[in-house]
Amino acid sequence: MSLELNINAEIKAAMLGRKEAELRALRAIKAAILVAKTAEGASGELTEADESKLLQKLAKQRKDSLEIFRQQNREDLAVKEEEELLVIERYLPKQMSEDELRTALTGIIAAVGASSPADMGKVMGAASKQLAGKADGKAISAMVKDLLK
Incomplete structure (x- = not known):
């Protein structure tokens, strides 16, 4: 199953389960996929490598934001970023120790x-x-x- 189909199914499940944090992260992934698919010069389909790069980019953005929010003592925003990061990391390959x-x-x-x-x-x-x-x-x-x- 492609990442996009998997994300769409997860979005439905998160909506039914009223999981706000998970839904936020899944919608961010879906938006990034749509942007990548419709970008100028894109073929309309994403390869597995493209999907992996996209997820890594999203995870890096969350980590960077998390670090900034912690430095600025904005724990409320840091918590949201951390929740989203956990959801995004579920779709990434296991990181090396x-x-x-x-x-x-x-x-x-x-x-x-x-x-x-x-x-x-x-x-x-x-x-x-x-x-x-x-x-x-x-x-x-x-x-x-x-x-x-």
Whole structure:
């Protein structure tokens, strides 16, 4: 079942269950799918990779907003973002643990032949392709910096 059909079914269930937070997040996902499908140059259908990128973008937006709201002591808004983030994360592939990420990056660093922080660009390029959807870009970057010290 495609993500769009799955989201539509979940929206109906959330409406019937009167789950406000879940409904907000699902509607945001549906809106993002519609925008992506109707964007200029779009084929009208989203691939699984496109869907994954879209969900990652939505999750990143929620995380960034959550961080800002917490810094500004706006717990009321932070709670809403956190609720939406939990719903969005249900549709994302499982993220790698820190140990798994370290192992994968160590292999990539060895394959690329990186030895100093100057080689970070090469490592990040390979890591971004290989670990797309499995780990957050910030986490990858931080770990690469740590490993290339």
